[in-house]
Amino acid sequence: METFMIIISGILYTIATYLILNKNFLRIVLGVTLFSHATHIMLISINGLKRGAAPLLGENAEAYTDPIPQALILTSIVISFALTALLLVLGYRTYIELGTDNMKKLRGESHE
Amino acid sequence: MSNLLIYPIIIPLLAAMVLVFFRDRIKLQQWISALSLLATIGISIYIIHYVSTEQILVLELGGWAAPYGIVLVGDMLAVILTAVASFVTLMCLLYGFQSIETGHKKHFIYPMILILLSGVNGSFLTGDIFNLFVCFEVMLIASYVLIALGGKKIQLRESIKYVLINVIASTLFVIATAYLYAATGTLNLAHLSERIAETGQDGLLTAISFIYLTVFGLKSGLLLFFWLPGSYSAPPPPIAALFAALLTKVGVYTVLRTFTLLFYHKPEITHTIILWMAAITMILGALGAVSHWEIKKILSYNVIISVGFILFGVAVGTEQALSGSFFYLIHDMLSKALIFITGGAIINIFGTDKLKEFSGLILFRPLLGWLFFIGVLALAGVPPLSGFVGKVMILQGALSAGELAVSIIGLVTSLMVLYSVLKIFIHSFWGETLMSEGQEYSTGKHALLPGTILVVCIAAMGLGAEWVNTYVAQATEVMVNPNLYIEAVFKQISP
Amino acid sequence: MNLKFTDVYLQTATKILVFIIMTFSIYVLFAGHHNPGGGFIGGLITASALVLLYVAFDLQTVREVIPVDFKKLAAAGVLIAVLTGVGSLVLGVPFLSQTFNYFDLPFLGKTELATALIFDLGVYMCVVGTTLTIITSISEDDI
Amino acid sequence: MLDKVMLFAMFLLTVSLLLTLYRIIKGPTVHDRILALDSIGYIVIGIVAVLSIQLDSHAYLETILLIGILAFLSTIALSRYMERGVVIGRKRND
Amino acid sequence: MDGSAMIEWIVIILVLIGTSMSLLSSFGMLRLPDVYNRAHATTKSATLGILSILLGAFIYFLFTHGVSSIRLLLGIVFVFFTAPVAGHLIIRSAHRYGSPLSPISVQDDLQKLLDEQAIEDDEKVRPIEAES
Amino acid sequence: MSTLHLAILLPFVFVVIIPLLYKYTRAIHTGWIALLVPVTLFVYFIQFFSINKPIEPITVSVPWIPSIGINFSLYLDSLSLLFALLITGIGSLVVLYSIFYLSKDRERLNLFYAYLMLFMGAMLGSVLADNLLVLYSFWELTSVSSFLLIAYWYQRKRSRYGAQKSMYITMTGGFSMLLGFIILYVASGTLSIREIIAMGDVVSSHPLFIPAMFFILLGAFTKSAQFPFHIWLPDAMEAPTPISAYLHSATMVKAGVYLVARLTPIFGAQLEWSWTIIIVGIVTLFMGSFNALKQYDLKALLAFSTISQLGLIMSLLGIGSLALNPNYAPYSEYFIGALVAGILHLINHSVFKGSLFMMVGILDHETGTRDIRKLGGIMHLMPISFTLTMIGAFSMAGLPPFGGFISKEMFFTGVLDLASHSNGWAVIIPIVAWIASIFTFIYCMILIFKSFTGTYHADLLERTPHEPPFGMLASPAILAILAIALFFFPGLVDTSILEPTVKGMAPSAQLFIDEPNWHVHISAWHGPTLELFMTIALILIGVFLYLKIEKWKGPLFELLPKRLNLFTLYDKALVGMEKASTKITKTYMTGSTTHYLAYIFTFFILVVLITLFGTGSFIFDTSQDSPLEWYELMLGIATVIAAVFVLFSTSRLLSIISVGVIGFTVSLFFVIFRAPDLALTQLVVETISTALFLLCFYFLPKMKASVESIKFKLTNAIISICVGVTLTLMGLTAYGYRVFDPIAEYFSNSYKLAGANNIVNSILVDFRAFDTMLEIVVLFSAGVGIYTFIKLRYAGRNE
Amino acid sequence: MTTQILINLLIAITWMLLNEEWDVVSFGAGYFIGFAIIASMRRFFPVPFYGRKMIAVIKLFLLFVVELFKSSVVVLKEVIRPTLKIKPGIFRSETILDSDFEITLLVTLLTLTPGSVVMEIDPKAKVMFIHAMDVDDFHNNIQRTKSRFEKAIIEVMR
């Protein structure tokens, strides 16, 4: 399953990158969200899946899956959330002030 | 004793949180933030003293020993940078007391500045790669807020790019850490160093190091600096000064740290790439600096050039060159603060940063003029200011290693630095005085105190370079001998 | 005949549901040490409950019912979390050292009390405060 | 036996999920999609419940209630958005 | 048949009923002509299908692990209460938004009323032009 | 700290004192205070001078940055003493002169004298330093202080222009020189000039030795205004005249000469060194004298003459350095002679050029113009001035009985010797030198006679000229006397200065090995030599050409191509550099995030993929995979389908919902992966994110089907696929790479260690609580940030 | 009535304290005992015994379950049938209930019952609009079901 999941996350990366390279702000932010989803899947997959019970000692299993990736992903999820929220509101404000969400139009007078 | 290390991180943090409760009491906010910074500086200096006379400080957070918990490691490199960062923040803050608008002050600008510093200090001190990511995020999120604060069109336009690019960089950081953990099974820098050394840093690890290089290159402006000029021109001058002095330097520090502590086994691949990245960075930065006629843009490109120069020393990687890079890094933090603060004051005074629209300021702001001029000289590396010593040290290292071509690039770009910054001096301070005192948008006098202090520091650092070098040498010692770091973390006393 | 359709169904149901969700969130907060959960999730669930209120009612009504400055709540959360660490400084142990012990309490029996819970409470407050700051700020914006 | 039935149940639920997903993609109206999304929430609850039985772990039971909460929240947020133009409204003077 | 096997059977039956219900309502989602009719299908899949599965899970954990999962019980209650609210809100919103009834519909008293009655503007705000 | 150190420090002390005292001493001319410095120093340095015997070299050192080899070490020998005397001596005269030249009421004298003291100190430091980097430090300081001096009248555009030009060009040289010095340090391990000299071959065998030599020469040439770097000097004439007199006679421009002289023992044996200097010197000589003819501004004329004279000195030093070359050992005597001539002419030039600048300043002061077309016929109004000017000009023209005559004769000797003892083509050098001397003669005549004789145009002058006050004449008069004295008593300097200097410059010359007791002997009369005939011919032709000048000058300069003008070339180069920089910068700094991200991704893909495959590290190993259930497979496919849907959807709502669906499937995966905490968190976060998307969504415009070009899409597609592939391959490799056990085992004791059954939670709140602490700071900051973004708006919306 | 429930809870907790057992079973036992005590002493309270309401609630619940199954069969038959023969529509219906809570309960039950979803409510005019899957079903069954629910709810609430 690990290999499968790594490939899934690779596909997500591809799609996310394509979205990120878009001109439309919303697509970009969606791409960023997908990018971090892919990262979380990658992080947990390459460190071995289902190698034991959930890391809850009450489960009385012989082995537990590695809790470290889970802890890292948790932190990362929360941070991604904070960043996505900030980015979204920034895009929203930009749209209101500058009237566009097209990154092409946000170039500024390149090289003033 | 080791708890000392936490103070540079939590003093600003606690102060920031307290400030949230005093939103409308600006004077009180200023007092609290200045005092907390003073305390941070004081403690940092004490830590430097301790580390220099005793040993590398290691704090096992939560009492969990490495590699299981997170450790803070205060080697000379980290603790000096902590002190300088706190000091520079104080300078920018002093400058900002008058020049920042009341609206900003009521909208959490001080807490954000303090949080930024907390993240910066955390990044310097942490001994854990994932914690480094988190510290980065603390620093970055504060910078996102600061850069967009005020919501001017240019700010929004630039900050959206800044945030976007950095968010992607942050994700890459997580990816790299994912791979690294999968490959080594640990997150602790010292432990990583040991394990990487055990494998001799094979291909996968080198490839991972390049993901880190991409991330840190982005943060520091090494080659991947495209976001920087726009972003640094957007926020109000005190914030721009803070960014210029601190943010990219954290990126530089991480390159320095990771490529001396973790990925130092294949310099023929990694360091060669860094070398040419540095060279291209210097060239492109210099071209950018020369091509502009706005103070903010010129100064922003100067940030890039110096990053290239510092990392040139890192790429050379010899003890001499590393010392030089570290020396230059400190110099650059101080002088960038100086030039951005004084340059910011010019912008404050004229209300614009377009060089062609003003002149003759020296008639009623002579001190500002001279402070800026000294800043110019410091940037260009004119002796006996600190930039000169750093430059010489890097060049000594580089030429000993036979890197003539990039050394020449380094010097040619310092000329272009001179050209670009001198242009600012000449166009703003010299020429016919078109404006009389009292007509300015702002007096610009708030830059004088921090400017003077910084000039004194820069001069003292150049003239007293030998004294500074005793500390720099201690920092370099750890860089060239990672075992010192590892032993400190794992408490093995070396024979 | 003029009819006026209202949200009576949604709002009455919400009043009941919010209590269920709040209870659940507090449970998740404190159960986090041994079961899935903790400050983050607990905080987010509480935030969801409050968002539910906002959606079902409106900004002003909820603000009258819950007159909390969420920014300060978030700051207080961070302060609490950091201060649990500062406690260790006072005791001379490494920063953020957590400790735990078991007590026999009436009604609850053998109960574990851990400083980590206080830390988690800080996390919880920060999460609630932040999430609602974000959501209310955006909702209050008039273009 | 239990294990196999759970796998079968999982199969049925996944088919339901895909059918509902089709509705999300097909639409045709926004409300159809909201409805399908709501449905997906319930199916996922079912999947988690079946999975818990299969994994013989009660570690995921919190998830069930949580999905319920969130699916509900999303649904009413979306519906309100569609009918009022904003998710969180202001007091109306009536 | 001993106790635990019986419990197992009860669980199996409950789960199978639930999943079948769920599948059937998904078919409903597919087949029924408009959003109003489909709403019938979902509210039912939630109540009958999911409640049945959850009940199965509750019984499973109660008897095989001795865990009376209040969380699961709460979940059942919650789903029970929210499903109708959600269904109600979605089609109310659909109607307010102006989603047409399918042609096979025979009657729309509400629309008749609305046509007769002047409705305040703010009830009719169209946030966006119909999409897709 | 020695007296020598204090001597250098003194001017710097006055840099601070003068502005501080300025307020309180407005009653007297600040120049009088400043005058204390050069006079004191001159008195101090003259004590080392004795006519009969050479000075005992003095070495003193104070550590500065010993860790990188920089010590504040000073070395006083005859060469540095000569320069010290020139700096302080002519410095005294210039300050004296300036007291009368500059009005204390109109000028900001505090700045003027502070800059001047700064410059003087820097100059002294440069010539006394033994440590290369200390020398460099002072060297740069001369550039900086001359920049300030030239731009003294900063309101004037020409002043700023001239100051910048001199700064850029001399700094370019300076940086190049720095590089050379550091190479010397790398090669020798020391920065002490004397120690490097003592090392000999160790240094010269370093592979970068020759490059270092050229780097250093570039420094010397730029400073000494050698072709083609001379172009800064004429524009530097924008400085107040006392400054020009000082900088361009005795000090600044001589620094390059000093450097060449000082480093000759290190590099002199290299032919590259000698010939570079000779050729550059001769070209400079010729070009300078030729261009001087064209000038109407007296100061400009003097500027070109300075260039030309410096070329002459340089070429002599170059010829002289051949004495060190083993191939030329048999002729070393002749080349030593050239060295002597070079040093002697250096002295002469300082004397006559100093006086001439001051005289031009007087003319300017008295008549209000320096344009020779406006001047003329004022000889009888200003007879003393005329006499003093004539002495200076004749000395420069190389006429007896003035010092210039001797050194010019010796110069002819030098070039003739060179021609006869080296390659055949070198014969061209004396010819060029001779022609240049004719030009020199002509411009000297122009200088005197066009301004003092001929018709007097009262209408063109602002005021009626008369002799200046005595104080103003004193300094040029003293120099004029010296110019005569140097003809009659050359012995003043031969034993004391010239001899030890040339011995120091060419210690290994065959001549000194053969004749340890060799002495310099200079006399005004050599008998009827070829040189003398050259001079006579020169005068005859010169007089003839001078008389006919109006006839040939115009047509001659018409002939020359205008485009090759180095001055316009400089301007165009600067403009071109800005334009080219702008163009290059514009090509990639487009302001487009898409572009920037594309660059970043491309870089990332390249370095990572090349490393992964270049080192052959790719691993594909599925042996450790856990089984893949079909429902997991379907879930994965559902995820991908939803993601692909986002890619093609043009509806914002649908895109958002699809991403939400992906978020939920990810949560389900977390359930499958035994990560309940993650599943819970992901679920809520996903929902709230989706809610936020919707909250902000209303205001965003409709998404248009993308109208981008195929090329744009294709590029993006390729980059995206590469990113995906790179990360997948890295993932597979990292997954298949099993060398170390993770540290995870430790945490299964979390109940004992942290009293927690939930390991993930115990990591979050205990083992890695610091992460969590900072993480909530991030969250908090984001919340506050969003609040401020919405609440704090720029007051002037319509910027 | 609230007092009765509180006392009942108190008795349950006391029971647990006495037994030093802290689980659901012990609580259930305690609650049952309390229920019995309160039932036996119901005349001391000024309001009727809350057990009656309990019975009403159970009755309502049973009614709901029965209706749920009856109408489920109807709807599912429609869904499975090869060709759709439904005649849906939105119908006006009036209610006799008036408090918010009562209406909420009614709407919940009606909506949960297959075949009908409540769309709009005007509590003041006591009018609601119901979407039904089949017009005949609405007139034949749903209206009747609604009246039954209304009666059961009034029994519970008042």
Ligand code: NA
């Ligand atoms: Na992330």
Ligand code: NA
């Ligand atoms: Na200007």
